[in-house]
Amino acid sequence: MKRLFDTIANIFKIEELRDRILLTLGLILVYRLGSFVVLPGVDPIVLEEASEGATGLAALLNIFAGGAFSRASVFALGIMPYISASIIMQLLGIAVPAVQKMQKEGESGRRKINQYTRFLTIAITAGQAPGYLATQVPDAAVVDPGFMSFTLPSIVILTAGTLFVMWLGEKITDRGIGNGISLIIMIGIIAGLPTAFLFEFDKQMGDGGGGLVIILIEVLILLVVILLTVLLVQGVRRVPVNFARKVAGGQQQAQGARQYIPLKVNASGVMPIIFAQALMMIPITLVNFSQSEELAGWASLFNDISGFWYNFIFAVMIILFTYFYTAITINPQQMADDLKKNNGFIPGVRPGQDTSNFLDNVLSRITLPGAIFLAFIAILPAFAINAGVSNNFALFFGGTSLLIMVGVVLDTLQQIESYLLMRHYDGLMKSGKLKGRASAFGMAG
Template structure:
């Protein structure tokens, strides 16, 4: 195949390389095999539980719909109470905790920035320990909840056995995710969540088709409106995920001997959404805490307040959700981009922004642009998080219970990142073929 060195690989070239290139093909097969293995583990049940009753409880919006959302992220493992019920979520939570600690503790920040690959390996090891501890906490809470209402056998042995099974399953899934990242295609943890969400789509679409067949014009109209909203949301997510503000920069003239190198124009890309899906995930995780307390605090007044004011369509819930999304958007933007470091790097390279003096003025300018971009990205994330739930409530279509903005963001974001990595491998194979020729 004759290809152009400068252009991006076409779909035909990508699929051809995936079928013919040994390195890319082996990575693809490893990824598919490990993902299938994890899906099979979801259906291995934890003994001693009335799974039918618990599955009905989850599907009917138990615990304020929180369990329905976690069940979609876990690929149905939670409602089935399989050994992979917790899945990769404890590792994701541990990664969030480590990001917060890295920003707050100077020793961890120095380990990440200045120790290179060895420092990153140490942080990864600490993250695994945090994930192990967090898994024990989550599995203990889940087993205690199951013991109270859905377990056949009562007592401490049931809790201990369930905690051991869920913890071992979650640690195995974490290991598989790291194996996919190392030897497969894409980010392992993200792909596992992507697979879990995709696996729930047939059930959701089947329930929606049943409602459309048995319902009247109002139900069909509501389903059509909801699908249009989801399609518009996906298009908006793609534009925002790929949207960047290009700040022009110029390099100074250099003279080496008798040769004069003229100044070069380039740009500094700043993404519109620096934090990706993380602000929504962390805001959702924080809002799960008060909803989960209802199951453990048997106070009628507290339960009534939460059921009235902390539903996904209540004004208080929406307000708190939007504020937390904006806050965590700025927090993650500060973790990803440091205007002062950017200014120093530009100065070291002999580059500058036209019309902006190097040093403090450049730092302030980049910070000002970053704040505006983060605000626009946070407003978009808030709209994406709230609008599908409001439309679902207005159309009274409940078959998408738990599947909303976060799921869409994860699906689109992971698909884009994985496609880019595959294109990178295809381009590398292209250059290898040119060298061999």
């Protein structure tokens, strides 16, 4: 315990780290306060009565938005439209040569892509806002439900709210402790955890519940799932690498060294989950603009998070996105070229194209089980719901919520630990580093 307090004290001794943490906390506070600001013209009491017992995708989106979705807050649509825009831009980067060219232009190209992503976010939010108002805000909760008096101003406010949340995330990434978008999603998720657990506790301790024993079993299973999730996020396949001795002017300049390339089992992190979840919203958004009962029945498949087809499609999309995101973030050819330039080689493998093929094969073999395991954890809430766990608590029982929380917490701890180690302070773990997060040769990031 003393070591923990010493580490916390060391964190606040580093001025830059302290300022970044305080800025991050301040921006998160602004986000949480904004999630309680209700749209003008909405009666929050009537809205609360109408939204009680929300299930399905609406409940999941409400968790991601930290409760803002059900409160008809100015941040009701949260960061998900920005995620959808990012998905579209990455897909365009594969199919559209102009976008590919921007991706290769370095910092200037990145700024252009970010600007186009923001414009696309505005379009997506403006498209989702009418559907949200039509399905989640009943006329009984609106003082004056006219188009000019309520609908149009609310669309503008919801769009501005999403852009503001996006801005907060970018500021946390640039001037805070990083991972701004993911951190905002995680904060929204954690905000609903205490309430969900208390609801489950009351349910099990009440009439017809399983009592304290069932609560303890659920918590134990949840801890096991958390452990498995940490193993998935931390797991790496270490590819050994040798570096030849450098000799200049007849003198040996550097000793040969043996290091490794850490290829993560889940190199894509939480992004496949976020991507898949964002795309699952598209059919419902489109149906909101149609009056067809046939389309409404088809879209209902995407709203039943405990149903077979929802989870089957969700799992398949996660596996596909895991491969897709791994392919666009890790380039075996670039890794092989970097190794060759630094006089490095994998024992038993020729430098150049053979090294690239070897790394690609290893990456393919470890990505498949990682993707399947990722999909399995993502659909665990469906099993929990069908086993009798309350809907709100089941969403934390593995699934998207837990994966995002574990991934973001570990990445944030890694950011903090890097500052500590650079200043020669002890890290957050006894070994001095988070296992599997740091490496001697970080080419696979």
